[in-house]
Amino acid sequence: MATRTAAQQREEARRAYDAYLAECPARQLLDRIADKWVTLVLSALADGPRRYSDLGRTIAGVSQKMLTQTLRALERDGLVARSVTPSVPVRVDYELTALGVSLLPVVRAVKDWADGHIEEVLASREIYDGAPRGERAR
């Protein structure tokens, strides 16, 4: 029939929305800094350049794959600069670009809010988890 099903309409809406989101700057940035390892790498580089292996040790839990993947993404976005010293063995340093440095205050803003309000959030969770269903719905 000519009429689209509800499922089709929803899927169409989802696609249009995806296309919109793909272009939304804030969305793109959030997708980037949302990543677990991105913020850790950014913070690790806040004090100055570091070598690849140094980063791996500082960010203790990261796998080689994720560290490389994260650094590549940041490099691609111009937030981090990669410099190779062709010694033997090779030495690779990473450092924040000016653009990367300009992002630090944003990361800091997130951290500050978290530090200032986490108590409230945790308290809220405790109530939510502890309260019987009737309590919440009233």
Next chain:
Amino acid sequence: MATRTAAQQREEARRAYDAYLAECPARQLLDRIADKWVTLVLSALADGPRRYSDLGRTIAGVSQKMLTQTLRALERDGLVARSVTPSVPVRVDYELTALGVSLLPVVRAVKDWADGHIEEVLASREIYDGAPRGERAR
């Protein structure tokens, strides 16, 4: 043997780090607002209370599952308040709490940075994607 393998040591480090991160306030907050739908719901509620179905329509691409899941998470964290009107059929409204409102400037800070620097990021990506490997490694 008594000596741990490199893999074992890394896994131990990862576990310790995970435990640390699980308690890190900034990490918890980032995990929350990093979510694709969370920021959209927060923004949709910035102007005032909205009904569940209204949110579903405004945030066009969201599935019922994710909308509910997102709202529950925000409610648990005390960022959003849920109020049920026991009419027939039932009516449910969501609105930002004071805590939720206090988070808006942070979201805005992210958005502002994105709007102000996305051009640089996009330009960087273009160069990165277009440049031969030798260019980048020099």
Next chain:
DNA sequence: CCGTATCCAAAAGGATACTG
């Protein structure tokens, strides 16, 4: 030392159907 390539387990998330 600094990665890349491959494989695989776990988790996220959409579609669908059903309920109070």
Next chain:
DNA sequence: CAGTATCCTTTTGGATACGG
């Protein structure tokens, strides 16, 4: 209307082995 429950596909990310 406002969800909940189930299934199933896609994505994520760690482990491992290998290359420059």
